[in-house]
Amino acid sequence: METDVILSVEGLVASFDTEAGRIRAVDDVGFRVRKGKTLGIVGESGCGKSVTALSIMRLLPKPSGVIEEGAVRLEDMDLLTLAREEMYHVRGKRIAMIFQEPMTALNPVHKIGKQMDEVFRIHFPEMANGQIREQTLSLFDRVGIADPGRRIHEYPHQISGGMRQRVMIAMALAGKPDVLIADEPTTALDVTIQAQILDLIRNLQDETGMAVIFITHDLGVIAQVCDDVVVMYAGKIAEKAGVQDLFHHPAHPYTKGLLLSIPRLDGPRKKKLNVISGMVPSLYELPQGCRFENRCPYAMAVCKSAYPKATRMNQGHTVCCYLYPRGH
Amino acid sequence: MAVYFFRRFLLIIPTFLGITIMVFVITRFVPGGPIERMIAQAQQMQSMPGGTGPMSAQDGRNQPLSEEQIEELKKYYGFDKPVMASYGLWLGKVLSGDLGVSTRYYDPVWEMIRERIPISLYFGFISMVMVYGVCIPLGIAKAVKHKTHFDNLSSIIVFIGYAIPGWVVGVLLLVLFASHWEVFPLGGMISDNFDSLGLFGKIKDLVRHTVLPVIAYVAGSFTVMTFLMKNTLMDNLSSDYVRTAMAKGLPFRKAVFRHALRNSLIPIATNFGHNISIILTGSFLIEKVFNINGMGLLGYESIVERDYPVVMGILVISSILLLIGNILSDICVAVVDPRVRFE
Ligand SMILES: Nc1ncnc2c1ncn2[C@@H]1O[C@H](COP(=O)(O)OP(=O)(O)O)[C@@H](O)[C@H]1O
Ligand SMILES: [Mg+2]
Numbered sequence: 001m002e003t004d005v006i007l008s009v010e011g012l013v014a015s016f017d018t019e020a021g022r023i024r025a026v027d028d029v030g031f032r033v034r035k036g037k038t039l040g041i042v043g044e045s046g047c048g049k050s051v052t053a054l055s056i057m058r059l060l061p062k063p064s065g066v067i068e069e070g071a072v073r074l075e076d077m078d079l080l081t082l083a084r085e086e087m088y089h090v091r092g093k094r095i096a097m098i099f100q101e102p103m104t105a106l107n108p109v110h111k112i113g114k115q116m117d118e119v120f121r122i123h124f125p126e127m128a129n130g131q132i133r134e135q136t137l138s139l140f141d142r143v144g145i146a147d148p149g150r151r152i153h154e155y156p157h158q159i160s161g162g163m164r165q166r167v168m169i170a171m172a173l174a175g176k177p178d179v180l181i182a183d184e185p186t187t188a189l190d191v192t193i194q195a196q197i198l199d200l201i202r203n204l205q206d207e208t209g210m211a212v213i214f215i216t217h218d219l220g221v222i223a224q225v226c227d228d229v230v231v232m233y234a235g236k237i238a239e240k241a242g243v244q245d246l247f248h249h250p251a252h253p254y255t256k257g258l259l260l261s262i263p264r265l266d267g268p269r270k271k272k273l274n275v276i277s278g279m280v281p282s283l284y285e286l287p288q289g290c291r292f293e294n295r296c297p298y299a300m301a302v303c304k305s306a307y308p309k310a311t312r313m314n315q316g317h318t319v320c321c322y323l324y325p326r327g328h
Numbered sequence: 329m330a331v332y333f334f335r336r337f338l339l340i341i342p343t344f345l346g347i348t349i350m351v352f353v354i355t356r357f358v359p360g361g362p363i364e365r366m367i368a369q370a371q372q373m374q375s376m377p378g379g380t381g382p383m384s385a386q387d388g389r390n391q392p393l394s395e396e397q398i399e400e401l402k403k404y405y406g407f408d409k410p411v412m413a414s415y416g417l418w419l420g421k422v423l424s425g426d427l428g429v430s431t432r433y434y435d436p437v438w439e440m441i442r443e444r445i446p447i448s449l450y451f452g453f454i455s456m457v458m459v460y461g462v463c464i465p466l467g468i469a470k471a472v473k474h475k476t477h478f479d480n481l482s483s484i485i486v487f488i489g490y491a492i493p494g495w496v497v498g499v500l501l502l503v504l505f506a507s508h509w510e511v512f513p514l515g516g517m518i519s520d521n522f523d524s525l526g527l528f529g530k531i532k533d534l535v536r537h538t539v540l541p542v543i544a545y546v547a548g549s550f551t552v553m554t555f556l557m558k559n560t561l562m563d564n565l566s567s568d569y570v571r572t573a574m575a576k577g578l579p580f581r582k583a584v585f586r587h588a589l590r591n592s593l594i595p596i597a598t599n600f601g602h603n604i605s606i607i608l609t610g611s612f613l614i615e616k617v618f619n620i621n622g623m624g625l626l627g628y629e630s631i632v633e634r635d636y637p638v639v640m641g642i643l644v645i646s647s648i649l650l651l652i653g654n655i656l657s658d659i660c661v662a663v664v665d666p667r668v669r670f671e
Contacts, residue, residue: 085579104569109667118573118586119576171572
């Protein structure tokens with residue numbers, strides 16, 4: 001493994017057992033997260049971003065969610081074969097996660113100070129109570145929570161959504177993780193708060209040198225925070241590239257469509273935004289071939305045959321599309 | 329918060345008036361009231377063998393009481409005035425602590441009720457402890473072990489308890505454990521030789537008389553409370569904040585007890601007041617089966633016998649218990665849920 005890779009996901013297949021049968025929410029997904037860098041996962045809602053993240057943490061809803069295949073390697077340790085007890089030392093300590101809904105992610109009946117202290121109690125059992133409180137207060141201060149001494153005595157319903165997300169971030173930082181997974185951390189927030197939270201995550205990353213997996217459906221956010229990008233579509237990877245490459249030389253028709261659908265300030269006003277027409281295939285009736293085929297302007301006969309294998313465009317840029325013959 | 333509870337206490341007054349007025353009015357218009365009973369009794373006396381001979385039902389002569397006598401009786405029971413006027417009189421007496429006199433036994437109502445209260449409290453308290461003491465842990469175990477053999481088997485047992493009415497459970501228990509195997513006594517509160525027993529013997533005797541009725545009391549409530557506990561806990565286990573707790577590195581078991589459990593107790597606490605009043609006022613059928621002289625049985629008999637002062641007296645006591653129980657529930661909910669602050 002390359003030395004600068006902290007976390008790698010290989011051939012991940014995650015499924016759910018539903019009333020109507022087993023569905024594959026994530027199919028053969030793989031990527032590498034570099035130390036201290038930010039990997040973005042982008043794709044429309046339902047494409048399997050959260051399932052990928054939860055699989056890394058081994059927190060898929062039980063008993064319906066199962067990881068069928070694949071490996072998740074944190075440095076040299078395969079998390080998927082780890083004993084359950086050992087996983088407790090990974091979660092919150094080596095890999096931390098923050099979620100989309102700050103409104104429901106905190107326990108409504110515990111004070112936020114207590115919920116924060118808990119991380120220290122789990123991972124640093126030798127710390128004294130006073131020390132823990134001190135750390136909690138200083139972390140709250142660091143994530144921009146004003147008047148932390150008063151805040152620790154408040155319940156989640158007493159503070160705003162942005163504030164709660166800051167609490168979540170503080171809790172995630174408490175274990176000094178190597179990797180932070182942020183699953184749409186700003187989607188539920190106002191635009192101004194969004195920008196603040198993005199700034200905060202970026203600054204903290206600079207300070208701590210942690211790697212970040214940043215999940216979003218918003219390419220604008222990707223452009224602001226990511227080094228590498230994975231584009232997902234209907235449970236599959238469509239394209240992987242460095243952020244510059246992706247924005248300047250998108251290869252996959254889906255990526256191109258997404259980029260065209262971002263409003264631009266420098267374009268003509270009132271220009272109609274590009275819309276990718278058609279529907280994402282249902283996970284219950286997935287096509288044999290490329291999953292984007294029914295919406296793709298470049299669809300060819302071969303696209304219906306099987307999901308295209310990855311073609312390497314250049315260093316760190318691969319795409320799964322028949323437009324780009326392999327060995328290119 | 330204090331203001332809220334003060335208001336709640338004040339609200340007891342109109343609610344109490346509403347309940348009692350309604351029942352009071354009903355007692356006026358339901359046929360077979362105390363006057364009619366007197367007349368019927370007197371008729372019976374007349375038609376007894378050795379009386380005035382075969383009745384001639386057609387003419388008015390079979391009316392055993394004269395108009396004046398009936399008026400007298402009506403006056404005695406307060407039936408001569410308009411409903412609201414006599415309600416006012418009744419209420420005035422109740423407020424001064426006088427619940428009236430039973431029309432059946434001529435005993436003061438308060439004394440009749442007072443005799444039964446300790447019995448009802450005894451069974452009520454034990455039943456509550458049993459229901460909460462068993463249902464909460466059982467519900468937790470079932471939620472954590474959802475769809476295992478343990479969960480399925482306990483569901484079957486609990487549902488059987490729900491499907492069979494409490495008094496049938498009582499009869500079955502008596503037939504099996506008191507009559508067939510003779511492990512437990514056939515009913516009553518204490519044995520005949522209770523007074524001659526030592527302290528330990530007395531306790532043992534009381535316990536032996538308590539086991540079967542308590543099972544009959546709680547068999548039905550088990551189901552509701554167990555499944556309430558199980559289902560709310562399951563909901564909470566799949567909630568975001570439990571996922572957050574696990575993402576922090578908390579083992580599943582600790583996430584259940586530290587995070588999901590307290591949230592799951594909120595609906596249980598909401599039910600608390602309701603359970604208090606039901607259990608305290610008892611179930612007359614179970615009391616009848618086990619020959620226990622509790623409030624339930626007294627209430628039932630007094631309704632059948634149209635002993636209205638007793639009916640109203642029990643109503644007064646049980647509606648006050650219900651209203652206080654509801655306030656207790658509110659307090660319980662406020663204790664477990666910080667979002668509830670009753671401003
Ligand atoms: N608990 C679940 N049970 C069944 N299917 C699920 C569950 N969670 C997610 N899925 C399926 O997995 C797919 C991917 O979901 P998700 O990863 O949450 O999407 P997103 O990319 O918006 O985060 C969804 O389309 C959904 O059908
Ligand atoms: Mg998601």
